[in-house]
Each structure stands twice: as C-alpha cells, then as structure tokens.
Amino acid sequence: MKKIRSKTLYALLAFGVLSAAVLACQAVNVDLSGSGGLSETETPTSVPTPTLAPPPLPASGRIVFVSNRDGKKKIYLMNADGSDQRALTSGDSEDEKPRWSPDGTRVAFASRTKDNTDIYIVDVASGALTRLTDDPARDSSPAWSPDGLRIVFESFRDGNFQLYIINADGSGLRRLTDSVDGDTNPAWSPDGESIAFMKSSNDLNSDIYLISPDGSGLTGLTSDALPDSDPVWSPDGSMIAFRSFPSQNVTDICVMNRDGSSRRCLSNSQWENGIPAWSPDGQSLAFRSERGGSSGIEMINVSDGSSKNLVTGAPVKGDPAWSPDGFRFAYQADAGNNMEIYEIAISTHEVTQLTQSPGFDGEPAWTLQ
Secondary structure (H helix, E strand, O other): OHHHHHHHHHHHHHHHHHHHHHHHHHHEEEOOOOOOOEEEOOOOOOOOOOOOOOOOOOOOOEEEEEEOOOOOOEEEEEEOOOOOOEEOOOOOOEEEEEEEOOOOOEEEEEEEEOOEEEEEEEEOOOOOEEEOOOOOOEEEEEEEOOOOOEEEEEEOOOOOOEEEEEEOOOOOOEEOOOOOOEEEEEEEOOOOOOEEEEEEOOOOOEEEEEEOOOOOOOEEOOOOOOOEEEEEEOOOOOEEEEEEEEEOOEEEEEEEEOOOOOOEEOOOOOOEEOOOEEOOOOOEEEEEEEEOOEEEEEEEEOOOOOEEEEEOOOOEOOOOEEOOOOOEEEEEEEOOOOEEEEEEEOOOOOEEEOOOOOOEEEEEEEEOO
C-alpha cells in the first residue's frame, strides 16, 4: 500500500507541475523552434480615443458696419456669415459709429453733412430714420441705455466736449456734464445706474469718471499722472476696462472695480493697444495690438493675465467686436488697397473674409437678433 501511495503522490505532483506549466504557457509564448527565445504575448488593451474640442457653431446674428463702397460712408447690414449685405442709410452724408440698440431692432449712429455732425437712429426692419440732434456743433459717440429708451452722446456745442442725454424718440434733450474740461467716450453701465466717461484736462491728462444719468454723483475713478481713456463696462457691470498711457505710443490695458478699487494693468507696457472689448462671459478682453510695427489681435484672461495672439501678421486697423455667443469676433484689416471685415473662430483660429469691396469696410458691431 505504501508503494501505491508513493506512485499516487508522484502522479499528483507531476500533474500539478504540468498544470502550472500549461498556465504559464498561456501567459508566455515558448519558442520551441530551437532559438531558445521567449516572447511575451501581451494582453490587448483598449486605446483611449482622444477627446476633441467640438467645432464652433456656425456664426449667428447680424453685423452692422460702415462702408464707402458706393462713394460715401454709409451704415450697412449683413448676416454673421457675410451674406445679404445691404445699406441701411443713403444720401450725401458720411455715417459712422454704428451702435446696436439692446433689442437689436435699431442702430444709432453719427452722421456728418458738410461741417455738421448729428445723431440719428435707423430702424433695421423698415429703414425709417429718426433724427435725434440738430445742432451746428459736432454730436458723436452715441451709447444706448440698457432699456433702449435713452442715448448719451458727446457734443462740442459749447466750445468743448460735454455729455448730453436724449430720449430715443428725439425728445428730452439735456446736458449731463458741465465743466471746463472735455468729457467724451460715454459708456452706460449694464444696470443703467451709471455712465462712465473720459474727462480731459488742459494739461493733456485724462481720467475715468462716473456720473448718474440724472447728473448727480460725479466721481473720479482714476487720478494719476497717466492719461486714462476709453472705459468699457464688463457684462455684469462689476468692472471697467480702460486704456492707460504710460508713455508716448505705449498703451496698457487695465481693469478696475466699478468704484475704482483694485486697479491693475494686464498688458505689457511695450506696445500700442486699441480699445478693449469684453467677452460675453466677462472672462477675457480682446484688443488690437501693435507689436513692433506688426498689428494683430490679442486676447487676455482677466483673472490671471495670461494672453494669446489670435490674429498675427495682419494689418489690423480697428477694434474687435465679439459675437454674442463668445465663439468668434469680427475685425477690420487692410486687404491691400482697401479695408475689409474678417471673422475669426477663437477655438480653431479659422479666419473668414466677410466683405470684399473696392473701398472701406470697417467698424463692425454684432448683435444676436
């Protein structure tokens, strides 16, 4: 019986060794060809598919712009993809500075005839014109109130630039500022409670001020030796972006809270930069930047100051206009012997030429409606 047990034990041990060898061979491919090599057979693993950023949605909304393709500068309208271009104004005047009403149904603009410049409104659907001002002095730079009922503008009718407010139907004209300084570049806050503007002094300095629409509460937000100009409200009204001039031909892009606190400059003090434009989400600013004679468009993050050049090597001449969805912006650039309007998708940097005329096309302004 002992011998039988021994043979049985040996058989069980042999079976165990053989089983282990079989299992090992499932993981290792044994080369029996005489080469003596071993090659591993790796268990196939799934390769993760890269996640690609979705392409931007097709451009939507409408763009109003200025063109002199028929001789005089007129206000034109086109779809966001450049289609259906048509003139909104006509006649012998030179029209400029188009500004969309908040509801996207009307456009305010400045119209110059001979030596006189006045403020008009054109209804986009009907083409009906409303003349708001009629004065020998220059009236310009219209800015809508958030409710679309009033317009603030700058006027030179008293020997220097001051701010005036008028109802959108042409009634109720009144002077807003009254000082020996020049007051220009008005910008209405999104909540309608304040108007930011640039106040210039005789020593060639300028600062950013606030005033209530009723003329009360005049407050200086900046007060230093550097000229500050061109205030632009953030979409939520909590901040103001502006330009500061530390030296000749050098412009910083700066931001501050609406009460003037926490001022900081985001751009590098080396180049001349244009007027900044807020992204719809309030996270970024886009602006024209002149870098050593080469102009382009730069986008800068407001929170951390990081920046990237979106348009390079192109002779950009105007300030960018964001699309309402924040996926792209329009801008004007020199196309050789004429100025054209282009559009760039921010995620892909794909550039599309929107206009192609023998003259000037510029000053784009975008609306979603």
